[in-house]
Amino acid sequence: MAKTKLFDNWTWNRTLPAPFDTLSSPRRNDVRSQYNNMTGSPIATIHPMLLSAILAYMGIESSLSPGGTGSGAIGTQGSNMVIAEYHSRTGSIHVVVFNKLQGKFTGGVYASPASNPTVYSLKQNGNSGTALFFALMLEAMDDDEFKDHYQKLATCYSAGFPDMDEAAKYAAILCDNVYRRCELAGTIPAGISLNIPSTGNISQMTPLNLQNGVYNPANTVFGNFEVLSPCVVPTPVFSLLQHQDFVGKLPPASGTLQKLNRH
Numbered sequence: 409m410a411k412t413k414l415f416d417n418w419t420w421n422r423t424l425p426a427p428f429d430t431l432s433s434p435r436r437n438d439v440r441s442q443y444n445n446m447t448g449s450p451i452a453t454i455h456p457m458l459l460s461a462i463l464a465y466m467g468i469e470s471s472l473s474p475g476g477t478g479s480g481a482i483g484t485q486g487s488n489m490v491i492a493e494y495h496s497r498t499g500s501i502h503v504v505v506f507n508k509l510q511g512k513f514t515g516g517v518y519a520s521p522a523s524n525p526t527v528y529s530l531k532q533n534g535n536s537g538t539a540l541f542f543a544l545m546l547e548a549m550d551d552d553e554f555k556d557h558y559q560k561l562a563t564c565y566s567a568g569f570p571d572m573d574e575a576a577k578y579a580a581i582l583c584d585n586v587y588r589r590c591e592l593a594g595t596i597p598a599g600i601s602l603n604i605p606s607t608g609n610i611s612q613m614t615p616l617n618l619q620n621g622v623y624n625p626a627n628t629v630f631g632n633f634e635v636l637s638p639c640v641v642p643t644p645v646f647s648l649l650q651h652q653d654f655v656g657k658l659p660p661a662s663g664t665l666q667k668l669n670r671h
Contacts, residue, residue, distance in 0.1 A: 452581060
């Protein structure tokens with residue numbers, strides 16, 4: 409069904425997050441994204457992990473208000489890198505860096521903020537991909553259709569989802585929007601290009617990279633980072649070598665060189 413690994417066939421069969429798990433079907437034939445160019449009856453399907461990421465993002469956004477309970481964080485490093493910390497239902501923290509220019513993810517799974525990371529593996533019996541979708545949220549928001557329906561779903565979220573049919577329509581359009589933009593990345597201006605290894609193993613973060621500040625969420629959009637430290641990494645200062653630094657420390661010139669110097 410899908411070319412992009414984030415939308416492998418098995419990913420569509422997972423249970424939808426609450427309260428959408430009460431829906432009789434994740435499919436809608438009455439709405440679709442503007443990027444859905446399917447002929448015949450319009451079909452938009454709610455994707456479990458993508459919707460989970462959207463709801464997690466809403467949770468962090470709502471945590472800015474009194475009584476909010478969102479956890480995790482998302483920020484940027486420069487203009488081309490998005491850095492996210494997603495709190496998994498397993499209790500671990502999934503740290504993901506998305507390079508927009510390359511379409512590549514770097515990540516790691518942390519049992520605790522102070523632990524060493526293990527490989528993030530996008531597989532049916534591994535990691536679901538929700539953290540990767542979470543890291544794509546800022547890129548998804550860079551589209552009017554997505555932004556508009558996100559706000560509509562956020563209104564439902566804040567009200568406690570009083571009308572699940574209405575919320576399901578918005579969720580279906582949001583998922584269809586991202587799905588089509590990923591699948592049609594090379595053919596539409598709003599496309600989201602992704603480059604994920606066929607193995608599903610995301611390039612791993614290393615403790616050395618973290619220590620050296622390679623990944624530095626200098627601009628925090630939402631939430632509080634726990635694994636990464638949003639700070640400015642100082643530029644190393646190199647002292648200039650002086651003439652006296654060499655005096656008496658170099659070996660005498662060879663006989664051949666001494667002869668050459670006499671001419």
